[in-house]
Amino acid sequence: MTEKELICVNCPMGCRLTVTMEGKEVLSVKGNTCPRGEAYARQECVQPMRILTSTVRINNGTHRVLPVITEKEIPLELMEQAMAEVREITVDAPVEVDTVILENIAGTGVNLIASRSMKHA
Amino acid sequence: MRHYQAVIIGGGSAGLSAAVTLKENGIEDIVVLEKDCEPGGILEQCIHNGFGLQTFKEQLSGPAYAERYVKMAEKLNVDIRLNTMVTELHPDKTVRYISSAEGDVTISADAIILAVGCYERARGAINIMGTRPAGIYTAGQAQRYLNIEGYMVGKKVFILGSGDIGLIMARRMTLEGAKVYGVAEIMPYSNGLPRNIRQCLEDFNIPLYLSHTVTRTFGKDRLEKIELMQVDEKMNPIPGTEQYFDVDTLLLSVGLIPENHLAEEAGIRMDPAIRGPKVDDSYMTETEGIFACGNGLHVHDLVDFVSLQAKRAAEGAARYLKEKKDRGTPLAVKPGENVSYMVPSCVHPEDANANVEFFFRVRKPMDKAVVEIRSGETLLRTMNRKKLMPSEMERVILTAKEIAALKEDVTISMREVTEE
Structure with a gap:
């Protein structure tokens, strides 16, 4: 033991x-x-699992980027791959909190969602 | 002059919680004054997770946590004035503010709640030698640039100070493609939460240099290089331990200080141990009718406790507004051995209406300690605690019954237990 x-x-x-x-x-x-x-x-x-938080570009929002978060933990070893996918994303305002921004991030079966609402500027 | 029942200065986590609590307690005529373009305060740039486990039993990001409170406030029709900067606070409870929508306005109130947050210690406060090029930021400033403005401040990064914002930025910048060469901490232990050492540094193999500090910066227009040195027990750099890192960015995460300019100008008595106002068990400062809570009172490490404390302050303010009674003679509650401060700093045994939570920090890391609560020389109660760190705020609760029975000042100390 x-x-x-x-x-x-x-x-x-x-x-x-x-x-x-x-x-x-x-x-x-x-x-x-x-x-x-x-x-x-x-x-x-x-297998260490972590929540990933980042930002994606947003068109016509009150700010230039929108914070996003994975709905659940994803494997730590897939962070880099997940980030490569996050960097490609641009969304349009308005966005409601918890809206799915990307499904099945890095093939994990976990969705990336908006972590706040953002209005049209 | 427009008169309110209560004015809340600051629309961040403390201000929103205070506003919601005042409304819930029947105090309807209130206004929240917020300098930013949206409510939420510093939470808006804290996009990482870990907020709300105490309050909502969920793990939220900072903006999501703020949004819950914003929605509660909206539902209760809380009047939040945005882009509104408070410039003056007076002990007669008048407040002067400036906004582009209203101009230069002075209002008055029966009660004022200071929920003003804190600011970051900067380079000037820690005296680093060398040039003054671009590329040196406080960690929170870099966090705002990245998470709200969408702007990366650099590619090759070193971080001075192991405060939580620095650790979180180490991970964030790494994920965004920057190379973080290390984090230096002048103390022999980290000032950040252990979970952040784990998930922000160890997860990404970022070295933590304990008992080290940045001693010099190089570069003309942009930062080019920093000098790192080991320090002795007196925190003096040890000659011969110089190491150099070619970096374009230095982030400083060297402490937070309550934003106390308004309180100081209003002549509110401050507690030097917390650098915020001295408050009693209802969170009233020594200036009648002015209350304080959140990071503007003392720096917290959990937003959940900021919300909780603001709720207590608003309950105190609501009670003050409704009853306006003499609460009798206060007894001091003082930090004892190994405790650096105590909030609140007094209780009212003749008006012990509720249990009171006391917030404090230990002076040094300890494996095991016993919390000893004394009234005068009499030991009231002891509790065992394990793995204590100055970076983690401690809490003890005195019950209303215990407070009502007090005859002498209280001391809360942490006696270290060393095993043979």
Whole structure:
């Protein structure tokens, strides 16, 4: 059995997690204050997953760029590929928060959505 | 002169939460004065996730978190004046503001809530030697350029200071195609949240240089090079440890300071430990009817606590407006051993109407510590805490019953527990 110390990245609480592992199998997770912490620790030991946030260009919006976010975590190793897709996108104002901006980013099955509403300038 | 029940200065996370809470408590005649072209404050440029887990039980981006509050405020018909800059605040609760829509206006109120946010420490405050070329920005300034204006400030980046904005910008610039050579922190420990060290630096193999600082900048028109040096325990650079990085951009993430010019000019008593106004358990400053909350009071690391504190301040203001009663003699609540500040800084035992949350920071990292709450010499309560960092704000709650029973000043300290 091995013990691994992790810091939960779900929210700024940054809970310190202790994961007990047997080979590649997670036996227990301690130190989390919510169920997300346990799920994070189990996933982190297998394949780290992260939310991606960025911006895309927007035509006729109140600002020049629109912030976007993945609906769910995507594999950390696919960040670069995902960003290459994000850079190609331009949308038109107005946009409502949570509107899907790109489906199935980097082939992950996860959608990229608007993380705010933006009016026509 | 137009008179309001309450004026809120600032339409960011604190101001919006305060406005919503005032309306919910039946204070209808209010106005929010916001200098930007939209409400939301600094949240609008914080496009990363991690906001709202306490408040909404969801992980939101900064703009999405702000939008929730903006919608609540709209539903309650909160009057938010945009592009409106407050230029003067007076202890008689008059406020002068300027906007292109209204011109130069003075208004008065029965209560004022300061929700003014904070500003970034800049290069001048930390005295870096060398030339003054383009390419040196505070991290938040670069964040605004990138996330709102859509403008990348550079391609080869070094970051001084391990504050959260610096760490978040390290990841953001990397994702946008810049090369981030490292983050230097003068202290032997990071000033950012541990989760940000993990997901912003380690995820992208960006080195963190602890006990290091940038000692010189080079370049005529644009930054060309920086000098990095290791420092000793007294934070003095150690000769012979010079390293050079060819970078075109230096971001500074070296601390935030409450925006306290208005409060100072109004003669409101400040607490030097937080660099914001001194407040009581209702978040009233020592100037009657003027309240303060959020990053303009003391710098927070979670927006959820900013919203919560602003709610408490607005509840305090609503109660003040409705009752205007004498709350009796206050007792001080002071930071003790290993605690750098305490907010709020006093309670009213004769008017203990609710539980009170106290916000504070530890002075140094500690593995294990015991929170000791004392009234005079009497130990009231202890709590065990683990893995404490100055970058993570701590909270303890005193119940209304505990406060009502107080006879002497309170001290909250953190006794370090060292294992043999």
